[in-house]
Amino acid sequence: MSVSVHADAVILARDSYTGDILAPSGFKCALDGRSYRPVLKKEGYLVLVDLSPGIHRLTLSRRGYADEQVEFKAGDGTAELNVTMKPCCPLPPGATTLRVTVTGNGRAVGGKRLWLALAAEPEIKLAQSSTAPGDTRARLYTKRPGAVTAPATYLIEDGPDSELVTLRELDGETGDFAAPLEKDHLRGRRLLPAQSYRTGPDGIFTAVLRAPCEVLIFDDRQKLLATGALMDGENSMAVTVT
Numbered sequence: 001m002s003v004s005v006h007a008d009a010v011i012l013a014r015d016s017y018t019g020d021i022l023a024p025s026g027f028k029c030a031l032d033g034r035s036y037r038p039v040l041k042k043e044g045y046l047v048l049v050d051l052s053p054g055i056h057r058l059t060l061s062r063r064g065y066a067d068e069q070v071e072f073k074a075g076d077g078t079a080e081l082n083v084t085m086k087p088c089c090p091l092p093p094g095a096t097t098l099r100v101t102v103t104g105n106g107r108a109v110g111g112k113r114l115w116l117a118l119a120a121e122p123e124i125k126l127a128q129s130s131t132a133p134g135d136t137r138a139r140l141y142t143k144r145p146g147a148v149t150a151p152a153t154y155l156i157e158d159g160p161d162s163e164l165v166t167l168r169e170l171d172g173e174t175g176d177f178a179a180p181l182e183k184d185h186l187r188g189r190r191l192l193p194a195q196s197y198r199t200g201p202d203g204i205f206t207a208v209l210r211a212p213c214e215v216l217i218f219d220d221r222q223k224l225l226a227t228g229a230l231m232d233g234e235n236s237m238a239v240t241v242t
Contacts, residue, residue: 008074009048009081011038012151013060016084016195017092017208019149022062030059048074064088069198080166080178082153084195091208098207098215099236100197108203109241114225115164116207117155117192119214122147124154124191127173131185140175140191151178154191155222161185162222164194192216 013022021044029036029046036058039047048058053075060068065085072079091097098116102109122144131138142148151168166178175191197205207215212230217239219225225239 005049007047007049007078008051009056009058009072009079011046011048011058011060011070011081011083012044013046013062013068013083013085014149014152015065016086017095017210022085026062028061030061032056051075060085080151080168082151082166086197087208096209096212096230096232097234098209098230099234100199100205100207100217101236101238102199102203102205102241103238104241108199108201110199110201110203112199112203112241113196113220114199114205114239114241115155115194115196115218115220115222117157117194117216117218118209119190119192119216120209120211124148126156126185126187126189126191129187131181133182133184134180136177136180138175138177138181139173140170141173142170145170145172149193153194153196155194155216155218156181156183156185157190157192157216158183158185159224162218162224164222165191167191 024040024046029038051074055073057069057071062085066088068083068085070081070083102112122142124140124142127139127141148170150170154165154167156163156165161183163183167175168178169176199205212232214229217226226237228237
């Protein structure tokens with residue numbers, strides 16, 4: 001007699017600084033505030049199975065990293081989630097840091113999730129004349145296909161039509177997305193690696209990066225809030241949200 005299970009979410013966790021996949025055996029997990037043991041796959045995946053339909057919150061803890069929270073909806077197929085774990089002190093030698101202070105109505109905004117997109121190498125751009133809502137593949141151009149991280153989260157930078165996507169795989173010039181695109185995009189739009197951050201009670205989050213680059217800060221609606229060019233060493237930015 002066989003027993004079937006349904007995978008509600010598949011999670012791949014990387015070190016936000018190095019981009020390396022983290023072994024799933026090193027995690028402690030809590031689902032909706034209670035200890036939870038996912039199915040561990042040798043490829044690096046944590047699989048959550050047979051959950052009740054609805055919104056769930058998973059907290060990932062690992063020695064040497066800040067806790068990371070991710071929300072997802074169970075009951076509509078299998079959610080593919082990419083999580084970046086942020087290193088805690090001591091910081092890697094030679095790291096570039098960005099301290100972001102988030103305020104709203106003149107006060108610090110704690111517990112706010114924002115996204116940081118990095119205009120860093122390797123540069124990736126849409127190579128076809130256009131894409132359309134519903135597309136799950138697109139031709140992409142990069143000079144260094146072997147250096148492209150996938151699966152991973154990217155921002156298609158397109159002004160008010162920017163959107164977050166999960167690039168599942170890059171096979172030659174063909175990029176495979178985990179979910180259909182929601183908007184139209186024209187040739188030349190950049191795909192920027194993106195990571196989410198959540199502010200502390202003081203309204204501050206700190207990103208640790210391998211090198212200076214242009215950064216874009218935006219919210220869950222993909223609304224651009226600020227941009228900046230980082231220098232070596234310590235950097236700071238202020239963001240106002242409504």
